[in-house]
Amino acid sequence: LDFGFSNDPAALLECKLHNDKVWFKEILYETGLTNVGAHSLSKRFEDLGLTGQDLIYADSAELKSIEELAQDGWYVEPATKGPGSVSAGIDLLQGLEVMYTESSVNIDQERQNYKWRLDRNKLPTGNPEDGNDHLMDAGRYVVFTQRARGFVGFAG
Numbered sequence: 001l002d003f004g005f006s007n008d009p010a011a012l013l014e015c016k017l018h019n020d021k022v023w024f025k026e027i028l029y030e031t032g033l034t035n036v037g038a039h040s041l042s043k044r045f046e047d048l049g050l051t052g053q054d055l056i057y058a059d060s061a062e063l064k065s066i067e068e069l070a071q072d073g074w075y076v077e078p079a080t081k082g083p084g085s086v087s088a089g090i091d092l093l094q095g096l097e098v099m100y101t102e103s104s105v106n107i108d109q110e111r112q113n114y115k116w117r118l119d120r121n122k123l124p125t126g127n128p129e130d131g132n133d134h135l136m137d138a139g140r141y142v143v144f145t146q147r148a149r150g151f152v153g154f155a156g
Helices: 040-049 061-072 085-094 105-113 134-149
Strands: 010-018 022-032 055-058 075-078 095-098 116-118 124-128
Touching: 010 134, 022 040, 022 134, 040 116, 055 061, 055 095, 061 075, 061 085, 085 134, 105 134
Parallel strands: 022 095, 055 075
Antiparallel strands: 010 022, 116 124
8 A cells, every 4th residue: 555645646556466477456546535534444345345354665765744644554564665666666566467356447557657766867777767657566565564574465
């Protein structure tokens, strides 16, 4: 889960990881959702058929949001992040066979528009441009966290 609210969408995907293959399915891509309440992530999770047993890795920069969802009965854990984790997560994904469902239109669009930040000589820096990469971030969070913890299969 990558949190968002006004300009950026909240982005949730389902992920299946086996050996060197990963499958992503876009579940949620919406703006204007609070964490709990009538028009919230919590309500949308219910509408989508998720249960409190479904493990969700979320952006660890949003610990307050993670705690609010956990208090509302959701199994949400912070993703493994830290210095160099963006590049390490991208490298990890590039070493896997990554597949998307046909219904995952936003992740396909993000993938097509993914760009590397350029230096003053217009050469790639090896760091991605921040922007329209919410589902890509969610995918990176879950794969990097699971690989860091040595897990072999999951949904969330």
